[in-house]
Amino acid sequence: MIFNPATIDQVDRVIVLRIVIDEDNGLAVEDLLDCSAGELAAHCGGDPQRLIYRAAQQRRVRPVENLQVTAEAQFRDLTIRQYESGTIQLLLNGQVQPTAKPHLREIAAANGVDLLNGSSVPQNTRQLGADIIKNITARRAG
Numbered sequence: 001m002i003f004n005p006a007t008i009d010q011v012d013r014v015i016v017l018r019i020v021i022d023e024d025n026g027l028a029v030e031d032l033l034d035c036s037a038g039e040l041a042a043h044c045g046g047d048p049q050r051l052i053y054r055a056a057q058q059r060r061v062r063p064v065e066n067l068q069v070t071a072e073a074q075f076r077d078l079t080i081r082q083y084e085s086g087t088i089q090l091l092l093n094g095q096v097q098p099t100a101k102p103h104l105r106e107i108a109a110a111n112g113v114d115l116l117n118g119s120s121v122p123q124n125t126r127q128l129g130a131d132i133i134k135n136i137t138a139r140r141a142g
Helices: 037-043 102-111 127-139
Strands: 011-022 024-034 069-075 078-083 088-092
Touching: 011 037, 024 037, 024 078, 069 127, 078 102, 078 127, 088 102, 088 127, 102 127
Parallel strands: none
Antiparallel strands: 011 024, 069 078, 078 088
């Protein structure tokens, strides 16, 4: 990403986002850079006349532990959590499971949640997890 040194003084803040599309996790937006215009040169090699930001070298991934839980549902001894990034995490008796999708398929079958999306394509982990949470929450509310 190249920034124009002649006009960077007209900018207050620089935010660089990356859109990631993954078959299992769906669509995610990663924030790669969030800094003031004055701090930009430090992220671009230190030369204020050559403002080139290389995202591949600067990739910053926030661990799930640093994200806020936006939705959660309980099914038997399983807890399904959705984080602000859309990530779905599954806990069995309080222990994080390395893969959520096999468990989500079982929960979906037990709760009548369709494994396919509106386009008749299998839902990815994020979509399926979100649908399950909505389904379980709606059943408990009603």
